[in-house]
Amino acid sequence: xxxxxxxxxxxPPPAIAFGTTLHRVTLPLSGPALSxxxxxxxxDANRSPGPAACVDGxxxxxxxxxxxxxxxxxxxxxxxxxxxxxxxxxxDFVICEPKLVKPHAKPFxxxxxxxxxxxxxxxxxxxxxxxxxxxxxxxxxxFGTRRKxxxxxxxxxxxxxxxxxxxxxxxxxxxxxxxxxxxxxRCRPCLNKIKSHLNCVITQYRRLKIxxxxxxxxxxxxxxxxxxxxxxxxxxxxxxxKELKLKFVRETYLSLYM
Numbered sequence: 001x002x003x004x005x006x007x008x009x010x011x012p013p014p015a016i017a018f019g020t021t022l023h024r025v026t027l028p029l030s031g032p033a034l035s036x037x038x039x040x041x042x043x044d045a046n047r048s049p050g051p052a053a054c055v056d057g058x059x060x061x062x063x064x065x066x067x068x069x070x071x072x073x074x075x076x077x078x079x080x081x082x083x084x085x086x087x088x089x090x091x092d093f094v095i096c097e098p099k100l101v102k103p104h105a106k107p108f109x110x111x112x113x114x115x116x117x118x119x120x121x122x123x124x125x126x127x128x129x130x131x132x133x134x135x136x137x138x139x140x141x142x143f144g145t146r147r148k149x150x151x152x153x154x155x156x157x158x159x160x161x162x163x164x165x166x167x168x169x170x171x172x173x174x175x176x177x178x179x180x181x182x183x184x185x186r187c188r189p190c191l192n193k194i195k196s197h198l199n200c201v202i203t204q205y206r207r208l209k210i211x212x213x214x215x216x217x218x219x220x221x222x223x224x225x226x227x228x229x230x231x232x233x234x235x236x237x238x239x240x241x242k243e244l245k246l247k248f249v250r251e252t253y254l255s256l257y258m
Contacts, residue, residue: 135256151248152255153221159229161222177217
């Protein structure tokens, strides 16, 4: 027995599916060997039978029927559909008799006349041109100095207003339009009449001529609403500077939507 080495070789592991040699871990499905954690993770075994759990071995194609059409005897006396089942729902179980309510002679038992609702004149949001960009102020600023908003109406400071409408020959009241190219003035009613021609059926040449004429005119305002010159070139303020500034800011904002 000398020189003999007794070596016990383990049995080769059996081949397992999917080409792996790892031992498959089998756990109990039920019984006292399950811990609380295992039972919570595993859940109930066979919660519901699968589609092939119940197999009906009968063949209904071989079943013999007394009629070649598949009907049995006395089929003419059998109703074609089940009888309608009348079940009680909702108020069918109310056993008390409802009390009749006498209607009022006036709505809500009140004889006061209704107030006339005021007409809502604010246009809805879809009345605005949403596809157009939001207008912005024209602001000039220079290297950290105070910003200045450009007023849409040019202000002319002179002792007297020498503006005369070239169409009607009258002195304009309030703001008017002035053409620096032809040095002519037009009042607002006369210029609005020219603008109204654009809504009429006119030729393209006539339309371009009117648009070219309107592009030369700028809105002008005389300083008589805030200055008093007393016939001289020196003007004295009749409106406080703070109030005048707020007036210009308000007019500039409203001019964006006019």
